[in-house]
Amino acid sequence: MxxxxxxxxxxxxxxxxxxxxxxxxxxxxxxxxxxxxxxxxxxxxxxxxxxxxxxxxxxxxxxxxxxxxxxxxxxxxxxxxxxxxxxxxxxxxxxxxxxxxxxxxxxxxxxxxxxxxxxxxxxxxxxxxxxxxxxxxxxxxxxxxxxxxxxxxxxxxxxxxxxxxxxxxxxxxxxxxxxxxxxxxxxxxxxxxxxxxxxxxxxxxxxxxxxxxxxxxxxxxxxxxxxxxxxxxxxxxxxxxxxxxxxxxxxxWPYAFPNSDISAGYQSRAGSVTDRIITSDSHAGDTVSVFLGDNNDEESTLNQYAGYYYRTTTDEDGYFTFDNVRTGEGSPLGDTTTNFTHFDIAITKKDKIDLGTYTWETQNRTKIWQIGTLDRLPCEFAGGSGPYGHALTDDAPADLTYTIGSSKTDDWYYVLSNDGEWTMERTPVLGLLLPWLLTQPDAIWISRRMML
The missing domain is CATH 2.70.98.10 (Beta-galactosidase; Chain A, domain 5)
Known part of the structure; x- marks a missing residue:
């Protein structure tokens, strides 16, 4: 001492x-x-x-x-x-x-x-x-x-x-x-x-x-x-x-150190970078996950590692802001269940950068049914909201029947891991019952959500 x-x-x-x-x-x-x-x-x-x-x-x-x-x-x-x-x-x-x-x-x-x-x-x-x-x-x-x-x-x-x-x-x-x-x-x-x-x-x-x-x-x-x-x-x-x-x-943040002699790029920043996302049918892109990452598409956003990265979520009107962004070129990406990407965004040293408005082309699809919120998280499903732990998949049922229109979201399990059959049915319409049968001969991890 x-x-x-x-x-x-x-x-x-x-x-x-x-x-x-x-x-x-x-x-x-x-x-x-x-x-x-x-x-x-x-x-x-x-x-x-x-x-x-x-x-x-x-x-x-x-x-x-x-x-x-x-x-x-x-x-x-x-x-x-x-x-x-x-x-x-x-x-x-x-x-x-x-x-x-x-x-x-x-x-x-x-x-x-x-x-x-x-x-x-x-x-x-x-x-x-x-x-x-x-x-x-x-x-x-x-x-x-x-x-x-x-x-x-x-x-x-x-x-x-x-x-x-x-x-x-x-x-x-x-x-x-x-x-x-x-x-x-x-x-x-x-x-x-x-x-x-x-x-x-x-x-x-x-x-x-x-x-x-x-x-x-x-x-x-x-x-x-x-x-x-x-x-x-x-x-x-x-x-x-x-x-x-x-x-x-x-x-x-950002701190006054390291100085420019130790790290030349650390102190070179834009105070804020703002933007808005709307869809092609004129709706605000609300609750969209936005990622400012590498200016290339050679790696998925999950695998990007070599640069400096910024993440946020749009508000109810589609606006988002990144604060204290290091200068350079980046690519903002919006993400719900599909991706919208824009390249060659120049980040320069100034108090505020306004990128304007991005329009996201919709897929013009009609939703028939959906299990859970489209947020890529397992929290709503059975077994998906507890703490991390080994062998959680052992609790997943081998056989499961889910009825669209009457089953609850947490009746669907977050992972399919045991041998068996998972059947999805729709509530009878005009006397018809429409089944989907999912057979799993081997152990398969389902990442956050299965959409059929």
Whole structure:
């Protein structure tokens, strides 16, 4: 545990002559212990970084890692990210930006005076593959399971800005004020927390460029591609405090760091990008999911990964707005059950960009019947609204009869997985009963909805 932050701040200042560092007994610091070990932190917390791990980590005098592995970074085909070449590359009156560099990338800790935690971001140098992890799922003697997927979630929705582990007067959180550096569209799902099978440690994850719930995609990133910044936050275990801090971080986005020397494109933004979607029969495109993504159609929106991405939903009049959009070219895509795509959208550095109005050609179809809302979500169907878990499909019926016009939406199960017959019937009209028979000889996953 560190007891002399003033001394540490001075030691951290020695290698960096051109940067004015914050001063005072509560100043953030970097202490170089030797070529393989350093200590970073402030008056509230500090961490010892050595090899590929950060441990111990003291918060208000308590080692919050204890016997666990500690803080580490992992990426495909690697033995971890070694904490090499620490240096302070930027600073203000109350903060320092500490950079660690290896032959793959640069990882930054931005530590503020008296802040319980640190902002973090990753800048790509040579690495060109995303993180893909397959951890074990454990079955207990009572037939229940625990899996690394149990705490997965949709990542690109407003609610997915905060996750963590907390208890025993300590909370450890990741706060994500923006999702522009998260790959994929609104349907992207990813892991957040799980248990390490070999050690029993609770693992708090921040998966950037993750590929869970997707087909394999060969990934190549541009040099200096930036993930982050996000905030790694410590508190006394209060969820309400973490939620309040999340709102504070969202209001502060985009941050004043990294500066243009560290990441040239981060500060180049349009304040807002607005547009409207209407259909060709003059209806407003309300509740349409809109995704501003890569300016090409080589990848599905779910598989897009190499750029910066923005997501929103149109209001009842068809209007939508993206805030703080990085400059460049993109392609907005509207999505209900079909896609409307427009390419070559130029995003320039100005306060506001109005793209005008897009007209979406309708398919001129007449709805005969429909099960559930066309939102690509399983929540209305049986088995589709509970928490994540292994073997949920075991509860799906092998045989099911659904009658259009009289059965309820939640009589339809969200997944077809067991051998049997699913029959769909229509309410008798003029004495006729119209059946549809769906036979499933093998296990088939039905993604969110089956339309016949």
């Amino acid at each position: 560190r007891t002399s932050p003033m001394l540490i701040a001075l030691l951290g200042a020695l290698p960096v002559f051109s940067i004015d560092l914050p001063t005072g007994s509560d100043a953030p610091f970097l202490e170089i212990v030797n070529e393989k070990t350093c200590i970073i932190g402030n008056s509230v917390w500090n961490a010892t970084l050595s090899g590929s791990y950060a441990r111990p980590i003291y918060y208000n005098g308590k080692d919050i890692v204890d016997d666990a592995t500690g803080f580490y970074l992992s990426y495909k085909n690697s033995a971890g990210f070694p904490w090499l070449a620490p240096e302070i590359v930027d600073a203000g009156d109350d903060w320092i930006d500490i950079q660690f560099t290896n032959d793959i990338a640069r990882f930054h800790w931005v530590i503020h005076r008296s802040l319980a935690g640190a902002y973090q971001y990753w800048s790509n140098d040579l690495y060109y593959s995303g993180t893909e992890v397959q951890d074990s799922t454990v079955e207990f003697s009572d037939g229940t399971y625990i899996s690394n997927y149990d705490w997965a979630t949709q990542m690109n929705i407003p609610e997915a800005r905060l996750w963590g582990v907390y208890g025993d007067d300590v909370g450890c959180w990741f706060i994500q004020p923006s999702q522009e550096y998260v790959n994929s569209d609104q349907l992207k799902q990813e892991l957040t927390v799980h248990m390490e099978a070999q050690t029993g440690d609770t693992a708090l994850l921040n998966m950037i460029g993750g590929g869970h719930y997707q087909l394999n995609v060969d990934r190549t990133y541009e040099k200096c591609h930036l993930w982050g910044p996000w905030l790694w936050y410590l508190n006394d275990g209060s969820l309400s405090d973490a939620e309040s801090r999340t709102e504070q971080e969202i209001s502060a």
